Amino acid sequence: MPKDAPALDAGIADSEALEALLAASRAMVGIAARSLADIDPDVTLPQYRALIVLAARGPQRVADISAELQVVASTGTRMCDRLVRKGLARRSRPTSDRRVVKLTLTAAGRRLVNKVTESRRKQLAAVVAATADVWHPAVAPALRAFAAASGEVPESEWWLGYPSLDEEFEAPA
Template sequence: MEPYAEGPAPSTAAEDELLDGLSALSRTLVGITARSLGSLDAEVTLPQYRTLVILASRAPLRTVDLASSLGVHPSTATRMCDRLVRRNLVVRRQQPDDRRVAWLALTEGGKLLVGDVMRHRTAEIRRLLKTVSSGRPQTPTDLINALVIAAGEPTEKLWWRHWEESTASP
């Protein structure tokens, strides 16, 4: 019999709480990144920024490899990179021996933007950690939820409650 053929084992209440906390923290970190981009007047979308981050850590990449890393179709990655090339954040280079393949890398401007956003994001996370360290959360789940609340975000259960009511009349 194949392992996992019966599906995943039921989760415990503690695992469910940790999963909820991580989901809320993920939402919080995306918000921090978006605010970091906004504070720098970067005029870069989150998917474009993710592209820059991947290129910062793995470049040079072929378009097909970038698309795979992003989980998108190569034509989507090409269009996104077209925009980033026009903004002088990404450069395309072809090898003299095989001009069919384009290699993508960051420009100095792209590198500086990623570095600035990362530093801004890290400073915000450091601020949140200092805020919650005084209460000394007891478990990883407590720490995660404390970070979410310190960032002014709702916990996962509260978020879903608000989501349910998001189409209600005022």
């Protein structure tokens, strides 16, 4: 066996993993798009992703949301303006520094995130049930590691301090 055989095998395995992940990501995007369209067809996937950033990380400056979504600042600003107009987010200023304006989820934004997440959970549960015979015990930890490596915050660790925000933040003047 050639001395570079393990590297070759690893390359083939990596290629297979990459192709499988590409196919799975297309399926996941489809599930996400259907879940969102069923709940609120007027919210785009990028707008929903901004809501997820707010749900996972708490109040954020528009610049921080733009950086997280890897969009230019003007695109992030327009996206956040639309979320504010739709009543899904609101601008607020921390009482500790009135120069800073942050975006916060509204109750309607939280409800949307929760409903879409529940819809996705149901659709994914059906897919998992339909493919139960091929799931290996290592799949779940591998997927969690994949999500962590891509910067996703686990849902169980999302920021949960919504009600206390009104004490620290106030509407911009």
